[in-house]
Amino acid sequence: MTTTDVATMSFEQAMAELEQVVRDLEGGDVPLDQSIALYERGAVLKKHCEAQLKQAQEKVEALTLSEGGQPTGVKPVDGL
Incomplete structure (x- = not known):
């Protein structure tokens, strides 16, 4: 088990741990x-991964498409 601050981890790092x-x-x-310590660390890692996935989902949902289906930009999403 590493002691790296979970908040600084990428999604991939957190998922691997x-x-x-x-x-x-x-x-x-x-x-x-x-x-018990592993379980607690796992709970923190899981929460971090879920938050990053939610943020990524919100960004994807915020993509705006032209009538032809091409991305035209990103519309702002509250909290991002």
């Missing part, structure tokens, strides 16, 4: 106290 956390927990070879 979350996958490792899940593998470690599923392996069952981790002491209880470490399992």
